[in-house]
Amino acid sequence: MSLNLLMLGPPGAGKGTQAERFARVKGIPKISTGDILREAVHTGTEIGLRAKAVMDRGELVGDDVMIGIVRERLERADAVGGFVLDGFPRTVAQAAALDGIMSSRGPLIVVDIVVPEAELVRRLGGRMICDECGTGGQIGSAVGAACANCGGSLVQRTDDNQAVVLERLKVYHRQSEPLVEYYRVRPTFRSIDGAQAPDRVAADLAAAIEAAGSVAVRPGAKG
Numbered sequence: 001m002s003l004n005l006l007m008l009g010p011p012g013a014g015k016g017t018q019a020e021r022f023a024r025v026k027g028i029p030k031i032s033t034g035d036i037l038r039e040a041v042h043t044g045t046e047i048g049l050r051a052k053a054v055m056d057r058g059e060l061v062g063d064d065v066m067i068g069i070v071r072e073r074l075e076r077a078d079a080v081g082g083f084v085l086d087g088f089p090r091t092v093a094q095a096a097a098l099d100g101i102m103s104s105r106g107p108l109i110v111v112d113i114v115v116p117e118a119e120l121v122r123r124l125g126g127r128m129i130c131d132e133c134g135t136g137g138q139i140g141s142a143v144g145a146a147c148a149n150c151g152g153s154l155v156q157r158t159d160d161n162q163a164v165v166l167e168r169l170k171v172y173h174r175q176s177e178p179l180v181e182y183y184r185v186r187p188t189f190r191s192i193d194g195a196q197a198p199d200r201v202a203a204d205l206a207a208a209i210e211a212a213g214s215v216a217v218r219p220g221a222k223g
């Protein structure tokens with residue numbers, strides 16, 4: 001059975017890091033809509049040009065654009081055996097569209113990563129990303145330090161400055177937090193503590209997925 005995982009949580013919860021790690025272990029693609037948009041901005045596609053201003057304000061790119069991107073990405077051959085979605089859905093409309101896309105595929109396992117707000121602000125302020133390959137660096141690395149993945153330079157994301165971070169957290173509470181209620185009623189929903197060390201979070205994530213997966217395969221369970 002395919003492993004279709006969806007990571008929920010506010011910006012800075014560690015979704016990307018954990019999604020990357022889990023996807024690598026399982027040999028399935030990590031699909032991050034933030035990464036896809038940053039790549040589009042980097043290469044200067046039409047979607048990228050339009051998304052840049054929205055992203056720099058900390059707001060959300062339109063549902064239709066995002067749903068189109070994810071629909072197309074999930075159709076690719078590498079996602080047939082499963083995937084880890086990071087950063088999508090971010091609105092109830094996106095979640096409803098994803099349910100439509102998934103109706104002919106296996107169930108979704110949904111894991112919400114919970115982290116206190118003060119810790120999120122601390123992490124986002126010190127977060128670094130490679131300007132070449134997009135890999136996240138250590139929190140608090142120096143600007144210009146070498147990326148461990150490709151040797152490129154670490155920079156701060158343009159939407160990680162303090163004013164934009166606060167806006168992104170507001171947008172999360174208003175538009176994305178309702179998704180927790182949307183999915184909580186499903187037997188394949190799990191919540192984990194993201195304020196622990198990354199290895200502990202990874203272990204809790206793997207255990208939550210295992211538990212949710214065993215519910216998903218039980219006849220009559222609705223994922």
Ligand code: AMP
Nearest residue numbers: 033034054055059060061066087088090
């Ligand atoms: P992230 O890397 O997930 O923090 O995403 C960075 C930015 O990309 C967000 O602040 C949004 O502007 C945009 N973005 C990423 N995913 C979505 C989505 N599913 N819906 C709308 N906007 C998104």
